[in-house]
Amino acid sequence: MKKRVVVALGHRALGTTLPEQKVAVKNTAKSIADLIEEGYQVVITHSNAPQVGMIHTAMNEFGKAHDDYTAAPMSVCSAMSQGYIGYDLQNGIREELLNRGIYRTVSTVLTQVIVDPYDEAFYTPTKVLGRYMTAEEANEERKKGNYVVEEPGKGFRRVVSAPNPVKIVELDAVKALLDADQVVIACGGGGIPVLEQDNHLKGASAVIEKDLTAGKLAEGVNADELIILTSVEQVCINLGQPNEEKLGEISLQQAKTYMEEGHFGIYNMYPKFRAAVEFIEKADGRSALITSFDKMKEGLKGKAGTVIKG
Numbered sequence: 001m002k003k004r005v006v007v008a009l010g011h012r013a014l015g016t017t018l019p020e021q022k023v024a025v026k027n028t029a030k031s032i033a034d035l036i037e038e039g040y041q042v043v044i045t046h047s048n049a050p051q052v053g054m055i056h057t058a059m060n061e062f063g064k065a066h067d068d069y070t071a072a073p074m075s076v077c078s079a080m081s082q083g084y085i086g087y088d089l090q091n092g093i094r095e096e097l098l099n100r101g102i103y104r105t106v107s108t109v110l111t112q113v114i115v116d117p118y119d120e121a122f123y124t125p126t127k128v129l130g131r132y133m134t135a136e137e138a139n140e141e142r143k144k145g146n147y148v149v150e151e152p153g154k155g156f157r158r159v160v161s162a163p164n165p166v167k168i169v170e171l172d173a174v175k176a177l178l179d180a181d182q183v184v185i186a187c188g189g190g191g192i193p194v195l196e197q198d199n200h201l202k203g204a205s206a207v208i209e210k211d212l213t214a215g216k217l218a219e220g221v222n223a224d225e226l227i228i229l230t231s232v233e234q235v236c237i238n239l240g241q242p243n244e245e246k247l248g249e250i251s252l253q254q255a256k257t258y259m260e261e262g263h264f265g266i267y268n269m270y271p272k273f274r275a276a277v278e279f280i281e282k283a284d285g286r287s288a289l290i291t292s293f294d295k296m297k298e299g300l301k302g303k304a305g306t307v308i309k310g
């Protein structure tokens with residue numbers, strides 16, 4: 001039976017602007033094609049903060065130029081980011097596979113993720129998005145009921161809630177495609193956040209942390225491994241201190257201890273560890289690899305990256 005992996009792509013694997021994304025995705029596609037060539041079944045998920053911010057600005061600021069303009073909610077912007085990033089990724093991977101003589105359908109599943117309306121995160125927004133604003137513009141945002149944070153010396157930015165992912169709505173579709181040995185891109189940007197009201201789904205004004213959804217996706221498709229491709233080759237303890245130490249292979253228990261000791265950035269590395277730990281502890285034989293995409297191949301052989309073993 002083929003091994004199943006979920007690969008979570010961070011900012012570096014995607015770039016930020018349209019041209020950057022086109023170039024970055026070509027490189028990323030090589031790593032994904034390596035996995036497929038080595039016989040893995042692959043589900044890909046990805047970041048979206050810069051893209052969803054850009055889309056939100058385009059829809060809600062420049063969109064006003066149209067007479068029939070109406071504001072675009074964050075959930076709609078999130079869906080657009082899945083489509084736009086998925087489009088580039090699926091074509092990049094398709095082309096790389098074709099170059100290697102591999103014929104495989106690659107598709108993007110627009111994926112909704114249910115969040116809890118009473119999630120604490122709705123009271124304290126943390127996910128920073130979009131362009132820098134002046135103090136005047138920031139005040140206008142506040143008047144609309146939106147949250148804004150100041151980045152000293154740079155300006156003000158919108159900040160939205162990042163609730164926990166509870167349930168992946170289209171999980172069965174993702175599993176069906178995987179069972180058919182196809183390559184799937186799903187849960188982009190942590191998934192389109194939705195609230196469940198009876199049988200109805202209603203878009204939520206939030207952006208879910210993509211690493212946490214990646215863990216949930218890995219659990220849902222019963223993956224063997226969760227691979228998180230980020231901007232650093234290895235995770236460190238005592239980051240930036242004289243006793244900084246790069247982590248190679250560690251146990252589940254060690255990972256938990258380091259999390260408790262506070263070694264990881266709360267909005268960047270911590271969610272990756274949390275996703276890995278929660279995924280690994282639910283079944284025997286699972287593992288997680290955190291590394292940069294150029295080191296993934298070596299990482300899978302235990303020669304690079306940070307590996308957490310169950």
Ligand SMILES: Nc1ncnc2c1ncn2[C@@H]1O[C@H](COP(=O)(O)OP(=O)(O)O)[C@@H](O)[C@H]1O
Nearest residue numbers: 010011229230231235236239263264265268269
């Ligand atoms: N203990 C740590 N070891 C390594 N990197 C860390 C650690 N804590 C925080 N980081 C930061 O996490 C960043 C990667 O996370 P993030 O920026 O969210 O990337 P991505 O977009 O790839 O998910 C690194 O660039 C680094 O600055």
Ligand SMILES: NC(=O)OP(=O)(O)O
Nearest residue numbers: 047048049189209210
């Ligand atoms: N949705 C999400 O977590 O995006 P980033 O990784 O770009 O912050």
